[in-house]
Each structure stands twice: as C-alpha cells, then as structure tokens.
Amino acid sequence: MSTNNNLLEVKDLKVSFRTYAGEVQAVRGVTFNLKKGEVLAIVGESGCGKSVTAQTLMRLIPTPPSYIKSGSVIFDGKKDITKLSNREMEKIRGSEMGMIFQDPMTSLNPTMKIGEQITEGLIKHQSLSKKAATERAIEILKLVGINSPEGRIHQYPHELSGGMRQRVMIAIALACSPKLLIADEPTTALDVTIQAQIIDLMKKISVETDSSIILITHDLGVVADMAQRVVVMYAGKIVEQGTVDEIFYNPEHPYTWGLLRSVPRLDTKADEELIPIPGTPPDLFAPPKGCAFAARCPYAMSICLEEDPEHTTLSDTHSSACWLLHPDAPKVERPVAAGGVHNG
C-alpha cells in the first residue's frame, strides 16, 4: 500500500489527562490510517477514547490538562500534527480539517448570524472579500439543503430547528473545502427522520467533494449505512479494525461480538433475548495489566489477565487484538452471524 494514498497516518498515539486524582489514560496507543475519500467509523462506548482521539487529530483539547504522551499523526503525508505549534494548527484547523460536533444547539455562536459564522473561516483562511465569501456561503448552504439561503444567512441560530442547525454546522465545516471532516456523533442529538436527511447529505458530500470523513458514533446502524471501514475502540485502545463487511459479517473480537449482539434489529424477531455485555468498562486511572476487556469477556483465559494481546493480521484490511487468535488458543465458535443475527 503506497503511503501517499493515506490522508492520515496515526501511529501509537497516547493521550492522557493530568488531574488531581492522577493520570487518566484516555487513549493508550492507537494506530490507524485514513485513505483519501474514505469514510472511517470509530465505534465504542462512552469513555472509550473515541472523541479524545478525534479531538487530538485537530488538537482541540487544551494542554494542560491533556498531553500527548507519545505517537505521531502524519497529515497529508508531510506534517506531524502532534509537533505543530498552536499558530501552525490555526492555519490547518478550519481550512484543511473541519469538525462537526454532536450538539448543534451549543456549538454554534448564538450571537452571530449564521452567514457570518460561515464566512469567518473563508475570510481568514482563503482571504476572500466579504462579498465573495458571502456568495460562497450561499452556495454551501444550498449544497447542504437549506432553502432560500439568501435570507437564512441573516438569521441567528435560535431561529433554526435542530436539523437546520446541524446543516449549518456542516456548512461551516465544509466552507473551506477541507480534506478531512471529523464528525463526532453528528446525528445523535437528532430525530430519526432528520438523522436520515443528515446521513444522506454527508454521503452525498463525501462523494461530491472527495473529502475523507472520520465518523464517531455508537450507533451501529449509522456505521453500516455510511462507513467503508470501521475501527472498534475499547478502554483507549483499538481492539479490532476492518472493512464494514469484515466487522459486521466476520468479527473476530469478543467485544465486537458483544456490541453486535446487544442491539435489537428492526428486521428480526422480538422473542430473542438481547445479550448484554456484563459489567462496565475499566477505570482508566489504573487500566488493567492484561487485556482491558478480560474482566467482561466470557472467553477470558489466564493469559488475558496477564498480557495485553498484540494485533493479529487477518487480511490486508482486518486486524484484531485478542488472544483467541493465537494458534495455541482453544477454538471458539463465534456467537454472532451477519450483522448481529444470533447463531443457534
């Protein structure tokens, strides 16, 4: 695989927070690549480090309390994001990377008209005149499906509905045609019929603008709908990654099995009992010595409590960190079939 096809190369990234109570190891060594034009989903429960990972890519978490312990993030084949100064980051943020946040109610500036919020970045990064920037803003608002944008640019966020605000946020993120779009739970705060509109819009944008998208979500349905590749995170580490088909039809990590089995599907019988993952994720103040999932894993062996498993490569795109994949491990029958339909 040639490197210049990768927009983003994250290597062994570790991010911690210093607090009075001690060090919280939010991200504990994450390695993945993002190809140009690709939609990559990062899934996991709250507190697994998916949002910290994404915000670190844009260096949005202030230092202190957070600091990057080790690792590198190579963006567009040249720059290492972790080494840039704040001033250099400011040039990249908004122009080459855009971010869509979860909560459209609180992440827009309530005192600025939405037109100004879109043109702000255009004037700063692309040195457009105010007039040219406004024209571009209208164009983008049309692209994200807002009717009569000429009037809308003079409105304030409180005059818009949740779905409209999310569209405005996408418009802001898209304004300077970034190469990378990070969407942190972009549809979680929205109703399903509005979610369907926004997903449709984001799919269209990734095709039309050829930008790469990192999609952070806990909704496996949204993942199946939008992503080409999936990274599954647990307790600050990647436990499995692969293409959507590999993750949904051929998952190899017990945590991925657990995730797929714990959600009900609309198109299956209701009589099946949901199979929850017992217990709760570990405390990241003092992560366990071995595999972080061992305490909740029904297949845990003695080695799992002692040593953290390495990633086993299953195909060019698929890898999983689990001792069950070791040649000496007992054979375990996978308890899930396609997309979480239960076996037997």
Added chain:
Amino acid sequence: MAKQQPILKISNMKKHFNLGSGKILKAVDNFSIEINRGETFGLVGESGCGKSTAGRTIINLYDVTSGEVIFNGENVHQMKGKKLKEFNRNMQMVFQDPYASLNPRMTVGNIIAEGIDIHGLYSGAKRKEKVLELLRAVGLNDEHANRFPHEFSGGQRQRIGIARALAIEPQFIIADEPISALDVSVQAQVVNLFKRLQKERGLTYLFIAHDLAMVKHISDRIGVMYLGNLVEVTTSEDLYAKPLHPYTQSLLSAIPIPDPEVERTRERIILQGDVPSPLNPPSGCPFRTRCPQAMPQCAESMPPSKEVEPGHFVACHLY
C-alpha cells in the same frame, strides 16, 4: 380469544397548555388507547410529539384538559383522598435521566424505601429486608443500600430508579425513555431486566421511547405519535411488517439497520422538512406538510382513527 378487561382505558385524552396571550400548545390532542393487563405497550414518536406529556397525564402528574383516563375502572383525574393514594401506589414511573431523578442527598436504601414509608407498608427490619430484596431483584448488592447516587454508573442508577418504582408493588409502570441515556451495551442489560421483572411480577408497562428498534423488541403493541396525535396503533410485528400510516412507513425506513448488505440495497423514504411547531400546527392532518402522499382533503379535516384490520388502528385519509 375472549376480550379481557383492559387495566387502562384512555379515551380522547387531550392535554393543552395555556401559554398566555391567547396561545395554546396542544401537546396531546387525539389520544385513545386500551392497555391490557400484563402487556407492554410501546409509545414512539420524535421529540416534541407529546409522548412524554401523554405519559405524565396518564399518571396524573398533569391534569387532563378533556377526555378520560380509566385505570382499573376508576377515572384517574377524579380520584381523591384514599382512592388517589391507592392509585399512586398502583401506578409508578421510571424516568429518563438517571442522574437527575435520584435525590443526591439520600442513600440508595432511603430512596428505594421512600414509597414504602409514605404508604406505611413496612417498618424496621421488614423494611430493610424489602429494600435488600429489591436491590437483589434489579441486580445490585446489599452493600449498595448505604451508598449515595453519585457512586453509581448510569446503568446502575437506572436500576435504582426501577427498584424505587417496584418498592410499593405497583401493577402498572410507565417508563419514560428509561434507556436512552445509557450506553448500548448497558441498554440491553436494563431492557432484559424490565422483561424479567414483568414475567416475575405480572407487571403492565407503558414504554415510551424514540428508539423504534428497542421499542419493537420489548413491546407487544405499539402506538405511533406525531404532533400530539396517535396516528397508528397495532401489534409490534404488524407495525414492522405492514405499516399503514405514511409517517410510520417513513419512520421505519429512516432507521438504519446494522447490516451493511441490507443498507446497500434498501430504498429509503427521506422526508422533506422539519416537524411543524405544535404552537401552529397545520390544518387537518398534522403530517400532511411532510407526507409524500398528501391529498387535498388532508388539509381539510383530521382523519379519524379507523380499525382497518382487527386490532390495527390508523388515522389517515388513505384508509
């Protein structure tokens, strides 16, 4: 099947809020259902459709504007004194936010026993015994009784909320979005707990949620609400197999299914526009502004709820 006496019968319930200066918010406008003993009735709809208001009106947290709610043969909103206290014992609620619905200054034991104390059911050793039994029933330990809510995770707090609701042995539980604040893997734990408790104690549930997949999983029958109106009521299999109301159809098609193959081939109905404001609802059918099959008569009158097939009610001019 002989028709059993419903535990709850709601006819034409309306709940309007007067906002002053002549503005009236019709949060619940057309709402009639019957819920049978031992069943789970799911109520779904998007935010602002009035599903929570409906739940709160049924349990008498809100007064009703018109219509009646009959529980065990008695009108809920006309109860007084002893009758009312008995009703409060028989119907309990589990709230959405496990962080806000538990008093942070009370121990878990006292939170659970509050209802027992109010109704004077048990005291002393018996009360303690009951609290411990409830803690075990919802999957917590005896030692948890002396702790405070902040020491628990979201899923555990929701278990405490459920134990509190169960403490006074109600017949009917209204669960208002009980799992939407929880993580996916924990949601399944709580849903299984709801199902187990129902089997063990013969409870009847009104399960309010916006997650249609989860509601379908737990419910026997489902009601779909849109802008204060109940637009379709049927069994959960029927609702998925043959949704009749155009809103139900688009709601079902909007939910992504965690299966990439299905997602690639599925045709999706994407609704245009947003939900209209309930302060200024469209004339006639409230869904007509977004409905792909709207006809002229939809603007003229609200379609009445019709029993299209046995047990399958839909309010739409198409039928």
